[in-house]
Every structure is written in structure tokens, then in C-alpha cells.
Amino acid sequence: MQCRVAAALAVCVLGTQASVMKYELYPYDSVAEVAATVVAGKARFTVLADGLLRMEYSESGAFEDRPTLAVVNRKTPVPQFTQSNVGGTVTITTARAKLTYTAGSGDFKTASVFKVEPVGSSTFTTWTYGQTSATDKGNLRGTFRTLDGQQNGTLDCSTTKMEHCEWGLVSKNGWALVDDTDVPCMDGDDWWTDDSGKMLKNADTEDLYLLAYSHDYMTALRDYTQIGGHIPIFPRNNHGVWFTRWYDFANKDVRDIVGEYERHGMPLDVMVLDMNWHKKDDWSGYSWDPNLYQVPQDTMDYFHQKGLLVAANLHDATGIGKWEDRYLEACTALGLNPSNPGGPKGIPFTLVNKSYVNVLEDVIVQPIEEDGMDFWWIDWQQGESAGGTGQDPRLKMNPTIWTDKMRVTDPKRRCVQNGKCTNKRGVVHARWGGLGNHRYQHGFSGDVAGLTWFNLAYQAYFTATAVNVGWGYWSHDIVGPGDDHEMFVRWIQLGSVSGIMRSHDRGGSAGGCKQWPTATTDCWNVRPYNVPRAYEEMNREALTLRAGLVPYIYTHTKKAFESGVGLIRPMYYHYPSEAMAYPVSMDKDLGQEPTTRQYMFGEDILAAPVTSSAGCTSTRMPLEEPCGVTPQKVWLPPGSWVEWHSGRSYTGPQLMDKKFANWEIPLYVRAGAIITTIPISTGNSIGRAADPYNVLEFSVFPGATSGKAAVYEDDGGTYDYLQGKSGWVNAAYTRSGTQMLFSTNTTGTFPGQPSSRAAVLKIVNSMPPTSVKVGGQAYAFSRWGGVGTWSYDGESMTVRVEGRPAPVTTTVVFQVDFAGGSTPDLSGFKGKMRRGHFAKRNLDETRVTPGSTDVDPNGSPMLRVGSMADTFSYTAGKDIARFQSLVGSFNALFANATAEA
Numbered sequence: 001m002q003c004r005v006a007a008a009l010a011v012c013v014l015g016t017q018a019s020v021m022k023y024e025l026y027p028y029d030s031v032a033e034v035a036a037t038v039v040a041g042k043a044r045f046t047v048l049a050d051g052l053l054r055m056e057y058s059e060s061g062a063f064e065d066r067p068t069l070a071v072v073n074r075k076t077p078v079p080q081f082t083q084s085n086v087g088g089t090v091t092i093t094t095a096r097a098k099l100t101y102t103a104g105s106g107d108f109k110t111a112s113v114f115k116v117e118p119v120g121s122s123t124f125t126t127w128t129y130g131q132t133s134a135t136d137k138g139n140l141r142g143t144f145r146t147l148d149g150q151q152n153g154t155l156d157c158s159t160t161k162m163e164h165c166e167w168g169l170v171s172k173n174g175w176a177l178v179d180d181t182d183v184p185c186m187d188g189d190d191w192w193t194d195d196s197g198k199m200l201k202n203a204d205t206e207d208l209y210l211l212a213y214s215h216d217y218m219t220a221l222r223d224y225t226q227i228g229g230h231i232p233i234f235p236r237n238n239h240g241v242w243f244t245r246w247y248d249f250a251n252k253d254v255r256d257i258v259g260e261y262e263r264h265g266m267p268l269d270v271m272v273l274d275m276n277w278h279k280k281d282d283w284s285g286y287s288w289d290p291n292l293y294q295v296p297q298d299t300m301d302y303f304h305q306k307g308l309l310v311a312a313n314l315h316d317a318t319g320i321g322k323w324e325d326r327y328l329e330a331c332t333a334l335g336l337n338p339s340n341p342g343g344p345k346g347i348p349f350t351l352v353n354k355s356y357v358n359v360l361e362d363v364i365v366q367p368i369e370e371d372g373m374d375f376w377w378i379d380w381q382q383g384e385s386a387g388g389t390g391q392d393p394r395l396k397m398n399p400t401i402w403t404d405k406m407r408v409t410d411p412k413r414r415c416v417q418n419g420k421c422t423n424k425r426g427v428v429h430a431r432w433g434g435l436g437n438h439r440y441q442h443g444f445s446g447d448v449a450g451l452t453w454f455n456l457a458y459q460a461y462f463t464a465t466a467v468n469v470g471w472g473y474w475s476h477d478i479v480g481p482g483d484d485h486e487m488f489v490r491w492i493q494l495g496s497v498s499g500i501m502r503s504h505d506r507g508g509s510a511g512g513c514k515q516w517p518t519a520t521t522d523c524w525n526v527r528p529y530n531v532p533r534a535y536e537e538m539n540r541e542a543l544t545l546r547a548g549l550v551p552y553i554y555t556h557t558k559k560a561f562e563s564g565v566g567l568i569r570p571m572y573y574h575y576p577s578e579a580m581a582y583p584v585s586m587d588k589d590l591g592q593e594p595t596t597r598q599y600m601f602g603e604d605i606l607a608a609p610v611t612s613s614a615g616c617t618s619t620r621m622p623l624e625e626p627c628g629v630t631p632q633k634v635w636l637p638p639g640s641w642v643e644w645h646s647g648r649s650y651t652g653p654q655l656m657d658k659k660f661a662n663w664e665i666p667l668y669v670r671a672g673a674i675i676t677t678i679p680i681s682t683g684n685s686i687g688r689a690a691d692p693y694n695v696l697e698f699s700v701f702p703g704a705t706s707g708k709a710a711v712y713e714d715d716g717g718t719y720d721y722l723q724g725k726s727g728w729v730n731a732a733y734t735r736s737g738t739q740m741l742f743s744t745n746t747t748g749t750f751p752g753q754p755s756s757r758a759a760v761l762k763i764v765n766s767m768p769p770t771s772v773k774v775g776g777q778a779y780a781f782s783r784w785g786g787v788g789t790w791s792y793d794g795e796s797m798t799v800r801v802e803g804r805p806a807p808v809t810t811t812v813v814f815q816v817d818f819a820g821g822s823t824p825d826l827s828g829f830k831g832k833m834r835r836g837h838f839a840k841r842n843l844d845e846t847r848v849t850p851g852s853t854d855v856d857p858n859g860s861p862m863l864r865v866g867s868m869a870d871t872f873s874y875t876a877g878k879d880i881a882r883f884q885s886l887v888g889s890f891n892a893l894f895a896n897a898t899a900e901a
Helices: 217-228 251-263 296-305 327-334 354-370 399-418 453-469 485-496 533-548 550-563 719-723 829-845 861-866 868-878 880-900
Strands: 002-006 009-014 037-040 043-049 052-057 062-064 082-086 089-093 097-102 113-118 175-179 206-212 241-245 270-273 309-314 375-378 501-505 599-601 605-607 630-643 649-660 667-670 674-677 695-700 706-713 727-736 739-747 756-764 771-774 777-781 789-793 798-802 812-817
Touching: 037 089, 043 089, 043 097, 043 217, 052 097, 052 217, 113 206, 206 217, 217 453, 217 550, 241 533, 251 270, 251 296, 270 501, 296 309, 327 354, 354 399, 375 399, 453 485, 453 599, 485 501, 485 533, 533 550, 550 674, 550 706, 605 630, 674 706, 674 727, 695 706, 695 727, 695 739, 739 756, 756 812, 777 868, 789 868, 798 812, 829 861, 829 868, 829 880, 861 868, 861 880, 868 880
Parallel strands: 009 062, 241 270, 241 501, 270 309, 309 375, 695 756, 777 789
Antiparallel strands: 002 009, 037 043, 043 052, 052 206, 082 089, 089 097, 097 113, 175 206, 599 605, 605 667, 630 649, 630 667, 674 695, 706 727, 727 739, 739 812, 756 798, 771 777, 771 812, 789 798
């Protein structure tokens, strides 16, 4: 303990000599600036930001300055505020809030006045001591540990009683309260117990944090992550496509899985080995099964040369078993008798013995990592109070958050303690352990309870709401019933626009249902290519969408690192004044209606995944072709939007009654936005998330005369980004009269950055140009495209200009000129051609397509719509007059085709 003078009063504070974190992303300092603190007797108030106040009461007068699990950094820039103490009443006023406190005879409960009021015009309602987030009806909720065995329940922590349930840091009433009382603190070695294994308890009698941000939800998250620690940028691979399955895969089996993805042209970026990878003596295991992986390094080398990252499942509950390859080494390091190590199966699991944890990580686990294992999937068998944890009444001291912490921080800890420095980013795939777990990304929501449309729908709501506590990267089991390919497609589509896209089967794909697919059973399917052709195409399309969007997705993880808000955003973050942006109910029909189903997928895309069946009544099983469309309501917020799959433009706000075909993923792009992707092709789909951005595609959506975007890039796997070794690819355009000017350039450098890059400009819903120049050089039309040419994609009515590779140090300018006069409206052409072609293909299966076997007196409109895309592609550069004529008559042609169908 040491004392210091603050506000003219002698104040004792705890732990200031051990305030700097050693192994976290940054050396966070848990001691606030003296200028930010105001002391009144046994109360201390700290102004951490203009809307973030810490309020402590300490009966002993010794205030807590050590870091806790939820708060690690209190040394924030001191905001402007005023303070006064008149007649025993303390007043603190910031730009957002005014705190008034008059002490009573004892703790905060006895205060005669203790409130925080809004400053100026605000939707923040006054907070009075005694109010908590649990009593606030406007709290927008957070998340809890796992969906294991859950039945889509409310996120009301008072009702669910779920482990580590946290209230949201945002509320419709404009304030949220975090109670950090009685939680574990950490010492100078980032450890949470004393030498005897007793929890380092917060010394304050009461320790509260008030976030008073009105409806400025994103700033609330930003300021919380300033004190709670940054969300890390996890490896770029992990933003792509994952595969895992509980199955006794051997070395050749997992290579075959990669081969199947490759053969079917489906993206894959992360391979996860379920618990079968290790010895079978127990559910816990840390040693390769030598019967399956005789030379583990060989299998790891195969994955890595394919550009994949590899993870494996761990259950820590049993501890270090006697069967482990390095069991004797562990006993020696811990000074234990191998014959009597303290547990019936070996060295017991504990998280309150630092020596055990370090031996587990450095003697047992690290050699597997040196074989090539990139990160760990921490599964759950140890309960929430095992290993000596659970010493606090709210289970803030639990094995979930601590195993997450230790494995994410292992690289830095080993570097500091042992000199084994890899610079490799720490990442973990695990459940949520409570506030502060956002520092240890990313989330595993547990085994899906069952394959139902209700469970699918709930995942959309659960994912978006978790952002309210900084946990924006939930990963759910993406799997489908063997006899319901439609549900499997919809689940993959949801995964493609989620924080993490991970296919996983917990065991339902083998065993008693092994006769599938020759028999209709309840067997599950986790392989996206193991479905009839039409569904395979849909799965490939959804996975390719995900893989192509990696630059957009990864950029938003950089934004999460900087701001606390990343890829997934509840609608009310962007539209706080719109009633439809908020859940109609937070306790029922979750994910089954627009206000709890849809969310923003980054800043420029609205996602409204389909979460119910089309209700197809066909008895053909398995269906070779899908049938029917799914009715679903979609709410569009204010502004102009372009529907991704159809190309149709809309204006909000409006609540739309839509019908979606099986392949259609309801995504709506802000008008005028630039969406950046990488090209994914059938012969080049494996490990693409690991590749540097040698080619970037910039899709300019209609509806604005100017726009800009920035794409973040770094090496994708090391901590170099913390030293500023990274870059931004900037893109901007203007439209003026009949001309579009588009430019791109790169700022910043890092090891491994491409020296040159090719830019591809895609102008969505556009008429063909009359001329194209890039860097002052004229580009000619090519029907089939190619570097240094422009082409036209008739399927999407998109101009495509393929720039030549240019040094990243230069600015590349695209000049695209169009004919004058009125411009036809191409809104919706893309979707109409896709549906027309699909209808033709379905009717062709039974040879009943009008005009397919005889002359159609109506002029075969369905056949013409179904084949129109190629005609548009050709005439765009070869016969512009015919192109214009076809455009002018297309909507009438489609109407005739619809009537004929």
C-alpha cells in the first residue's frame, strides 16, 4: 500500500507499484491520472472519459488501483471537467454528465444525494444510486457463456441465470452500470491469486462504473475498450471459412477434406481438429494420437503450404494425465512424484497455481504448437468453478475467462519469461467468460442444441446483441439436417455474414444414421459439397461471398481494435432514433422478426438472413432442385439501398414484404458505397485469406455522385501491427455528367506488403461505357475480360475494368466515359435474370418449359429471359444499339415470362 495526496486529502491506494500489465496486448496501466480523480472522504470519483465515471467507496479509505478482469487501463487522457465541493456536496460536470454526491453517515447507500444527470440536450435519463442495469428496462442486453442446451432464451440476466451473463453497456435510457465489486484483481505478473491460491479481491467496498452516453452507443463501446483493453486484430485466415467435425480423422482423412473443398471450388482457410486428434485415454488430452498422426509435422506442413491455419480441441478438466507424452517432464518441473502426483489420473487441473499453469502451457502445450498447431479451441468440461476458481459470489473468477486469457497471452508471456519470442498473434476459440473477455477473441457458442429453424433464427439475434459487451465475433456450429438441404443452405448463408464462418458437427453426422444419404434419417451434414447439385451451387456461392469479402471483414476487425465496434452491429447503433431499429421484444420471437433478425454487417451492408423455411411440399427426398420462396419482412432504415442479389434499388425507411429464393441472401448495400473484395475462383479457393492483396476488386454501387472506402492490410499474423507496420488501400470516385473518375492508392508499409497491385473496378447497375482509360492508357472491350481490358457482366449488369498491376506507391486513376442522354434504370435486372434462368432450369427437368419442344406462340419469353445475360455481355461492347433495345424491352419480357410460368 502507498499513499498520495489528491484533492487536498490524504488517500491510500492499493497496488500502484504493480499497475502495468505485462502480457496483454499493450502494457496497460490501471492507475488513473491524479488529475482525473476527485476524493470526498471515503469516496473517490474518477473521470475516465466525458461519459465514463468510476465511483468507489472504501470503508478503509484504501482505494483499489490494481487491474481487474473487466478493467485494465485507467490511465486515459483526462477529459475536461469541472469540480466543486460546497457544503459537503461534490459536483463533477463533464461535457455529457453531471454527478452530484452528498455523503451520508456511511457507504454509498447512506448518501443523501447521489445521482448523475445529463448535460444539455440528451436522451440520457438521470441515474440515481441504487439503479442498476438489471433494473433498467431499457438495457439492450449483452451475452452469456454458451448456447449449450439452451432453448433460445432471453438475455435478461435476472431471468436466465446463465453463467457469466452480462448486461449490455448500452441502454435506450442512455446509461449503463458496471459493478466491479468483489471481482478478482491482478498483480504485477498478471496473476489473480496470492501465493496460497486465494483470489486477489477488490479492496473497495463498492466499485462502480457508469457509462452515460445517451444513444451514442458506439462511443460508449469505444470508451469502455479504452479502459477494458482493446479488441485484438486476430489472424486474417480466421476471417475466412473454417471446417471441423467430430470424427476420427487420420492424417490422410483431413488432407482429403481439403481436397474435396478444392475439387468443388469451395473456399477453406482454417482446419480445426476436434478432440479425436489426441490420445483416447480421457476426454482431456494434450498428446497426438500416434495411431492417426504418426508424423504430425507432416500433416501440419501440408496444411500450411496450402495456406491454412490449424487449430485443435482441448478439454482441460482432467489436468495433465499420466498418459501424456511429456507427463514425466511436467512432474519434474513441478517437483511431483510421478507415482503420486495428487490426482487419480495425473496432475490435477488448477488455475490458482501459477507453476501448474506455466508448466501446462510451456511443457505440455507448447511442443504441440511447435509441431505446427496455430491456435486452440478450448472446449468445456471443467465447469465454472473448477480448478480452485469460483471464489467470488458472481463467478467472475472462472476457468473460462482465465483459460482464454492464458492462451491468448502465452506468446507475450513466454517472450518475457523465457525469451521464446515468436511475434505470432495469440488467439483462442472459446466460450465467453464475462466482461473483459473481449480481449481474448474469438467466441465458440457451444454445440448447437438442435437443427431447427428457431435455433437458426436465434443465432442471428444472439450474435448481434453480444456486440453490446464487445463480443462481436461469436462463432456458431454451421451444420444441417441430412434430409433438409434448404435449412443447411440457410445456415451456411447465416454463417457467411457472421463474425466467424465455421462449419462444425458435434457428432450427429455419423453413428446410428450412417445409412444416409441412401435413407432419409436424422443424420446431420457438415460437408457443404455433400448435397445435390443445386444446393451445392448455393453453398459454394455463400462461401465464396464470405471468402471474397475478407478485405471488407478484416478492415472492420481493425476498426474493432480502434473503436470497440467492428463487423457486426445492432441496427440501433446506426439508427438510434428509429423505433424499428430496436427489438419489438427482447424476450420472445428472437431472430424471427426484423427487429431482432437483421443487423449491420459492417458500415455499408445490412444483413437480414433468412431464418425460416419456404415450406416446400415436394416429397422428392433428397430434393435435386429447391422449390418455393420464403416470405420474410425486411426493414430498411432511412437512406437509399441496393439489394445485393437482385440489384434493385430501394429507399427507406420502409418495412418490406419480400420473398426470397433459396440462393438469395438478403443483403442491402448503402447506395454509393464501395465494397472491396478479392477474386475467388474455382481453381484457386484454398487458403486465400492468407494471401496478400495482390488483386483487389472495388464494386461501386449506384445512388451517389461520389464515394470513398479504405481497406486495411497488414501481414495477417504477427503483432507488427501494434508498431504501426500496416497499410491502407484508399479508393474514391466521383461522377460528373457522363464521366466517372475512380482512383486508388496505398499508404503505409509493412514486411510482406505487395510491391505492386492490380485494381479491378466494377460499376454495378451500369450501362456500357463509350471509352475507358486507366493511367491514361485506353482499354479496349473484351468479351471474356482480361488484364488491361474492360468487359461487361450481363448477369449482374456490371462494367468490369481490369487494371494492370502497378506499384503500390503510385495512384492509379480510372476514367470511364458514358454516352449522354437519358440513362435506363437497370434496377432489379440482375435478380430477374437469375430467377428467369432458374425457372427455366427447373422446368427443363420435366421438359415442360414453353418453347422447348415446340414453337411457343408467346415468343418464348422464359427462354429469352433465361439466356439474356450472355446477350447483354456480348452486345455491351459489340452492338450498343441492340444492347439499348434489349434493355428497353426487358421488363416487359420478364413480365411475359412470369405470366407464362
